[in-house]
Amino acid sequence: MKHTISVLVENKFGVLARVAGLFSARGYNIASLAVSETLEPSISYMTIVVEAKDEAILEQIKKQLNKLIDVISVTDFTKKEHVDRELILVKVDYSPKYKAKLEKLFKKYVGKIIQKKGCTAIIEAVGDQKQIRGLLESLSEFGIKELVKTGRVALGH
């Protein structure tokens, strides 16, 4: 099962390597990872989506993260109210006749065309995992030529 956790770390050289190294050394799987500075520039915020077979492994992952000297805190969103978002850029075949159809889609999902060139368009969309999946399914009929996705970011209360 996939779990979303956030980790506050010292914004220092090598910290990402420590976190990544911990996962590879212990054989844990990172499904996605997003890192950014916080309002407090000495701290970075990582959102990590991890795969863990069971509760015990998830516990170990959290404990091992906490053990890193540069980790300030770890939050597990598994049983915690939170929102999460991913952002995608999708290049699809485009012709003006699709316009209406796409607009209808964008009513359902948060997305828009951000660039058109020749007979392709690049669409930007934001949503949680389910919304992104739904949008991608609908877009497949336009012929997805290329796709890029950010790691998940999450915030809780």
Place this chain on the structure above:
Amino acid sequence: MIGAQILIESLKREGVEVIFGYPGGQVLPILDKLYDADLKFVLVRHEQGAAHAADGYARATGKPGVCLATSGPGATNLVTGIATAYMDSVPMVAITGQVKSFLIGNDAFQEADVTGITRPITKHNYLVKDAKDLARTVREAFYIASSGRPGPVLIDIPSDIQMQETEFIWPETVEIRSYKPTLFGHPGQIKKACKLISQAKKPILYVGGGVITSGAHLVLRELAEKIQAPVTWTLMGIGAFPATHKLSLGMLGMHGTAYANHAIMEADLIIAVGARFDDRVTGRIDSFAPNAKVLHIDIDPSSISKNIRVDVPVVGDAKNILGEILEELKKLPDISEWLKTVEDWKKKHPLRYKDEGIIKPQFVIEQLYEATKGEAIITTEVGQNQMWAAQYYKYDYPRTFISSGGLGTMGFGLPAAIGAKVAHPEKTVIDIAGDGSIQMNIQELATCVCNKINVKVVILNNGYLGMVRQWQELFYKKRYSQVCITAPDFVKLAESYGAFGIHVTKKEDVRAAIDKALEIDNTVLIDCRIEPEENVFPMVPAGEAINKMISGLA
């Protein structure tokens, strides 16, 4: 001050008395400042020796050991020693020179990404990019190395930073917002722990290196005597409880005593203190101690419920927590029946060996015990020699058995003995060695002789990489592949280093050789020819339940 001087000043403020190390181009400024500093420097013959010596010093004293090496090959030579310390939670500060900061990443001469290489084998590490950070870095490094669950910390210092001029400001306090080890037990957990203990009928104390690290041996003894629970220990826990005590069960696990293994399998409560349920201890995990509740006291939360499910965890320093439990514990369990059972096992399955034919290694260890009256510091190499040293010498005090447990590093014993002897010059320090292992860091005999660090080395010479041979005998149809190892004439070798060598081939000469070695005011090596195919028993085959021991005796 320049960086190099700041480093030395900071080390002194941390109470460092000795550095084990080896020179090179990227530590020249440090070496130059050491020339005038009143800090003892032990020049080893290989950087691995420096790391193990610092480790041995730390294990013998509880204070962080310090080693120093140059960049590139010097630093990579430390790696095995650092990993050894990491696995056994030994406080150590390793200092490495690095190429000039503006050359980093250029594949400069003798450049290696040492913080990268050592990241997974250090508790923390630093690359210092400004001499202004140096004093604080040293302060933090010692704090991190020696607090919580201790471990090695590496400081990589580019040579231009060693030369950089800046003001020396010693931070009086150290505060790391992201690092706050838990020291005291949670009161609610202490209550639960006491309840478990009160209700137990067949409790056992299972103790590890954490008891020694925390200095909890006396409280441990108090608790054991109060509840009258038998005590067993891991390899790292040797010395945490007096081996000659009537409640002692000796070591458990793969080469543990039969009675310790039976006792833990039959127990209804395991009180684990500073031990981590390593696979060498539990054997087959799903059949380990099926009827036991587990109370686990450990300073490292990640040790809890890692390998086995724990009923009551108490995170914190063992000494504090055992003290808290002693205070809180009102109702004592009634366990007289249990003690009787345990006593029976002890009588029925003692540690034993057939003392016939040529010299038996167990006999040598027993003689060492008698000759030193159990007062020596014993270090070991790895393999059969290590297990016999663990089984047949009786350790009554903490920090008297120094051995590479977690990593099992051959070549550890001699340099570790150097560290222990430097820490305790008044004590007898003996490396119980194998003929294979001793050849991995034999060059350190030179360090001993040059610095008059008079350690004694007793080689249990079986002509084999014995432990591997034992596995091949038992599990690979005696197909001895690559385990017959030749050795130089150890006596001549010792002599050529300026040490004293004694050759022993007969049982009746063993004791005299030991007595002589202890008497001689020099480093002494005893080459003791033992039964080549003697095995370490009892033995639990890997992956078996730990009460499924083979004894090897009819």
